[in-house]
Amino acid sequence: MATMKQVAEKARVSTTTVSHVINNTRVVSDDARERVLSVIKELRYIPSAVARSLKNDRTHTLGMMIPNNSNPYFAEVIQGIEDASFKLGYNIILCNSDDDPKRQAAYIRVLMEKRIDGLILVPSGSDEELTKLLADEGIPKVLVDREVAGVAADLIEADHVQGGYDATRYLIGLGHRRIACVAGPDTLLPSGGRVTGYLRALAEAKLEFRTEYLIHSDFTSQGGFNAFKQLLALPERPTAIFVSNDLMAIGGICAANEAGVKIPQQLSVIGYDDIALASFSTPPLTTIAQPKHDIGQLTAQVLVARITNPTLPLRREMLRSQLIIRQSTARPEN
Structure with missing residues (x-):
């Protein structure tokens, strides 16, 4: 890999001049600039992001922490974040806390050592170390969906209360009276x-x-499978179940099929998130669609605005979800 010294020697300039060309920190003659840029291209020299950040105090890199990289919901939010970040000239470093607050705190330390310009955090709960780390650091940050006690930060979230209400109201409107919730x-x-x-x-x-x-579970397909087994074993089982995410709903549908319970004839199921898999489950899943891409894009835009102007007032944005009706819900048989 080429070095700055090799670029300087071949372009017949000092390493200081090469640095000024790369970082736009001082006026350099057109002739010298053209020679440096030509040699950089010829040698395929890649400037050190860390070295440049020491001069510019910017790496144009954002850190992002999510709680579970196996959940497709987060993949779709990340896509929105990456789309907006790329347009704004920022790269993303992604970390997965695996729902462990201590791992979350450790990774945030790593991200800060990488000199990220800002942090996007979907918290996995919180502990004293995380709160202290986020409160003490002057780094710009945006929280997504979940607040951290004692931490003042911009917050981007969907209206979860409205979403839960809309899902349950829809089941009630179909005529269901025994409605369970897998949370x-x-x-x-x-x-x-x-x-x-x-x-x-x-x-x-x-x-x-x-x-x-x-029944409370853990936002996984296995968690939904186990919760449905528990509900379907009740002496008077529900005729409809509102499930707090699509992964759990899909796992629950598997449990219902295993128990010989027909969906939607004997049991209506409504999920939450509208991940891409929801329309390909059997039957296709009625769900509450979160504006995942919009959440991601707005998160990146708010964070870059915060980086550019740290004195902006804190923002709290709440986006609405939408009911998507498919084939996993119907009127009760009796």
Whole structure:
């Protein structure tokens, strides 16, 4: 790999001149600039991003932390972030905390050592170390979907309460009265919001809430499979289930098929997120579509604005979700 010294020697200039050409830090004669750029192209010299950041105090790199890289929801949010970041001249370094707050804190330290200009964080819960790390660092940051106690940052989220309410209201409108909810971890804000919406819709329709009809799981297909098995084993099983994400819903449909329960004839299922797989499940899944690409794009735009002007007032943006009706829901048989 070519070095700056080799570029300087071949272009017959000093290494300082090469540095000024690369970083636009001082006026260089047209003749010298053309020679340097020609040699850089010929030798395929790649400037050190770290060295350039020391001069410019910018790496044009954003760090992003997600809790689970196996969840397609995050892949679609990341696509929106990458699209907007690329247009704004920024690269992304992606880390996966695997829902572990300690790993999350360790990775954030790594990202900061890489001299990222800003951080996008979808928190996996929080602990004292994470809160202190985020509160102490002056790095611009945007939280997505989930707040961290004690940390002042821009927040981009979807309206989870409204989404949970809309899903449950739709099932009630079909005529269902025994409606269960398979929720995500009760420690996470989006999961709690969706349950709040579910409970609000039940109360508004004067339907009794049954504690055995609310099961918390872990946003995985296996978690949904296990929760459905538990619900379908009840003496009076539900006729409809609102599931807090599509992965759990797809796992749950597998459990229903295994138990010989026909969907939607004997059990209606509605998911959440509208991941690409949702329209290819059997049957295709009715779901609440989150504006995933829009969330990603807005997140990147807000973070770059924060990097450019750290004195901007904090933003809290809430985007609405949308009901997508497919073939996994129907009126109850009786």
